[in-house]
Amino acid sequence: MADKQDDSTIFNKYQNYIDSPEKQRALYRRTLIIVVLSQIFGGAGLAAGITVGALLAQDMLGTDSFSGVPTALFTLGSAGAALLVGRLSQSYGRRFGLAAGFLAGGIGAIGVVIAAITNNIFLLFISLLIYGSGSATNLQARYAGTDLASPKQRATAISIAMVSTTFGAVAGPNLVDVMGRFAIKLGVPALSGPFILAAATYILAGLVLLILLRPDPLIVAEAIADEKRKNKKVHLDSNTNSLAFNKRGIVAAATLMVLTQLVMVAIMTMTPVHMGKHGHGLSDVGMIIGFHVGAMYLPSLLTGVLVDRIGRLYMAIASGVTLLAAGVLAAMAPGESMTLLTLALILLGLGWNFGLISGTAILVDSTNPANRAKTQGTVDVMVALSGATGGVLSGVVVANSSYATLSIAGGILSLLLIPVFIWSSSKRVKLQA
Template identity: 70%
Template sequence: MIKEIEDTSRAKQQPAWLQGYIDSSEKQKQLYKKTLKIVILSQIFGGAGLAAGITVGALLAQDMLGTESAAGIPVALLTLGSAGAALVVGRLSQRFGRGTGLAAGFLAGGLGAIGVIVAALLNSIMLLFASLLIYGAGTAANLQARYAGTDLATPKQRATAVSMAMVSTTFGAVAGPNLVGVMGEFAGSIGIPALAGPFILAAAAFILAGLVLLLFLRPDPLVISTAIANAQEKDGTVQEEPNSESAAVNKRGIVVGAAVMVLTQFVMTAIMTMTPVHMGHHGHGLSEVGLVIGFHIGAMYLPSPLTGLLVDKVGRTAMAVASGATLLASGILAAFAPADSIALLICALILLGVGWNFGLISGTALIIDAAHPSVRAKTQGSVDVLLALSGASGGVLSGVVAAHYSYAALSLSGAILSLLLIPVVVWSRKTQSKDPV
């Protein structure tokens, strides 16, 4: 198993406080529970910051640029920014701990949200685009926070730990879109364009999330987890043969987990991005858009406890297949639902969120299973780069497809793409069956 030199050297001579965690399973359990509580609190704020910007980003760009074909650019930019930030957050987390890496991402996201507000005031397209890139760092931190709760979890707790981090995002994620109207009115009262109002909420929420992690995520769970793994291997408690076969299995787990997350992210982002624009074309106001997106984002996170339990009990690959089937149903319903039917749009977007939830949690569990703690944060950051780039591609292409064809064509395309999850899982199972027992 590959380990960083600095991690190996630390294992030889640990500080007394760190050795205390290595020697005591009770202290490990206590820190695991404490870490989950802190992650939950930070995710409540992070969810609000993430959702508020996503809800009106496309509408703000459409208003400033005066063209629908560019409406997907904001989501593309913030997810592109998320890609770069995911790599940085992963590296910082591996070197300095989860708290430092995640806090840096959230604080940068808060600064990006402030930049969006200034861009709207100045009507500056270039500043808007640059700020959205920086705002994407908050998105990266919000996603990578799901890993923090798993560092001290047992293999049978990992998906459940991911789900606890994700479901806590629901509180802020659902509140954010439904505060669009209120924040728009507040922004107007102080001379800021109404569509920039939600970014005021996003800035405050991201900054608070970063401060919570920076100040309270101590001792750092990744540092403890790495020290425990190294100590167990040194003492022979864990037997791991660094042969080519085991390396292939680990690589396969990472490839499959990444493929599941990338496909679900692409489909979800593409359909979600153009739904507000589609609704705007048919006379729906900001409050109705906020309602639909609120249900969607709630569906992205609220089922997490049940999903985590199913992933741990039923299996990672089975839930990946369930993700593909759910996204397929969502795309078909979104394509054929009457544009004036809020109820059917809500149902389609709920299915979209649930399908994404299934894919993200099952894919995340596969990644965690495959990566050693000494390289886990870097690996997770690298995978999240692909996740963000997938979202960026979905955001850009969604606007082009919807503008040149239709929202229905976009939704059906997403439904067809979701079926690719099935051959990925079949390939995974076939290759696993060839491994020696």
């Protein structure tokens, strides 16, 4: 990596970390604090913009026919950025990769503001695509806390990052009105206000990582792993059994995160439509989605502890079972029942939470520092695209059948996680890094 090659002083600092488990633990704790701070800013940037993206497009186009375009562009931009951020992180470290992703998201948000001022639709769409970089980076930042974590700390580290995102994600939408009024005072369209906030918070998140994330946890983790291999005279490419298990773990982790994302997005997307057909207003929809989002993130600390203590496999199975329960309950609940629909959406968010945290932990377990960030970026691309697929297919299924059919199908699909994890856990080989 560039940092290690260009500066022998930096190499000496890495050597100090290699020789001192205490310094490794201190750097792990410091990294978590920095990640938490960046995630709070990043969460605000993500939520503030998404809240009004469709409204801004509708206002500029004068029609609601293309109001879904912003979400599609966020997703596409997120998928592309996940791959780029992963590769940049692998080559130059987490600090550079994550900072570049957040700063790109901030630039995209600035582009949206300029597009709103100039009423330039083409610039709006391009800027929204770039803005999606912030979303991908916000998700990938959860990996940074795991680089120096022990196997028994990894899920907890992931959960801390996810909980910290919640603070920003809750604050962002609540500042929409404030930022709208601020935008009007500046003489720009009100709907561009949240993107002013997004630009500021994404850039702050990027600067926090760029300035404070030193030494880089991924580079230090790779240096430690290299030293261990040298001492043991073990080369990664000579252990075919370990590689075979690694591949199984990567497949299992990817399957878990892709399926949980697809099922969650599909049912969540059509729930407001289903509620509207049964006479529920926007306040009811907002309340249920609020409970759903809370269930996605707030249980993370407990989930992380459970994943570390009782095991990845059990929590992965719990994810499938919980999603099945959510699908069955959503299908059986009367459309007029706020209580049962709310419970179904809470279970849906909880199942997603179990799946993302356990899947992320499995992915970290199944990689080593030499290929970890690149692999994580590739898997996050699939996760982003699965969410887009779930959103598109959900409308098709409901249009040709019913919300109940969609919910049951999603629940049954989630059960595929069980045989995948039984397969992946057989012939388990202990990882070396």
